[in-house]
C-alpha cells in the first residue's frame with residue numbers, strides 16, 4: 059500500500075506542520091493549486107486517506123503539504139472509529155513510509171483566470187496552501203498583476219509562512235499586498251476580525267488603485283462559511299460570478 063516516504067517534517071507550531079513526501083517512483087510534478095491524497099494504515103490494519111493541497115511549487119521537487127492536527131492530544135478520543143488521519147500523521151517520523159497518490163488532481167489553478175489583471179487570494183487556516191504554491195510557481199505574476207493575499211486565522215502563531223509573505227510584499231510593494239487577519243487575539247496589532255471585514259471595506263481597491271471589475275478574479279480556499287460570505291460580498295461589488303473560484307477544505 060505504501061509508495062512514498064516522509065523525507066522532511068517542519069514543526070510550525072504545536073498543531074501545524076509542513077510535510078515533504080517523496081514518491082518511490084513516477085513524476086511528482088503538478089499544477090499549482092492542485093491536491094493529492096495521503097494515506098496511512100491504522101493500528102487495526104484499516105486504511106485512512108484524505109485530500110491535501112500542495113503548498114510547494116513543482117520546481118521545489120517532491121511535494122510539500124501544510125497540515126493542521128484536527129484532534130489535539132487534549133481532544134483526542136482513542137476509541138473513536140473509523141480513525142482520523144491527522145493524529146496518525148502527527149505521530150509519524152521522517153523516514154516513515156506513507157501512501158501518496160501518484161497523480162495530483164483538481165481544477166483550482168490559475169488556468170481559471172487567464173484573463174485576470176487583478177487576483178484576490180482569500181484563505182482561512184491551511185487554505186493558504188494552494189496560494190503559496192501559485193505564488194512560488196508563477197513569480198512573474200508579481201510583475202504583471204495586482205495581487206492581494208488575505209489569510210484569516212484565530213491566533214497569530216497560526217499564520218504559516220508569515221515571514222515569507224511579508225518579505226515578498228516588501229519586495230513587490232507595488233503589486234503584492236499581504237493581509238494577515240487574526241480573529242481571537244486582543245494583543246494582535248494587525249488587521250483584526252475576519253476576511254469578510256476586509257473584503258467589505260475598500261482596503262484592497264485602495265491598494266489596487268481601482269474598483270474590482272471583470273478583470274478581477276478571486277480564489278477562496280478554506281472554511282465553507284468564509285467562502286459563502288466572500289462570494290456574496292464580491293458579487294455585490296461587481297465581480298462576475300464566473301470569476302469567483304473556490305476550494306473547500
Ligand SMILES: Cc1cc2nc3c(=O)[nH]c(=O)nc-3n(C[C@H](O)[C@H](O)[C@H](O)COP(=O)(O)OP(=O)(O)OC[C@H]3O[C@@H](n4cnc5c(N)ncnc54)[C@H](O)[C@@H]3O)c2cc1C
Nearest residue numbers: 108109110111125126129134135138139140142143144184
Ligand atoms: C481538496 C481538499 C484539500 C485539503 N487540503 C488540506 C490542507 O492543505 N491541509 C489540511 O490540514 N487539511 C486539508 N484538507 C482537509 C483534510 O482532507 C482532512 O479533512 C483533515 O485533515 C481532517 O482529517 P482527519 O482524518 O484528521 O479528521 P476527520 O476527517 O474529521 O476524521 C473523522 C474521523 O475522526 C474520528 N473522530 C471524531 N472525533 C474524534 C476525536 N475527538 N479524536 C479522534 N478521532 C475522532 C471519527 O471517528 C471520524 O471517523 C483538505 C480537504 C480537501 C477536500
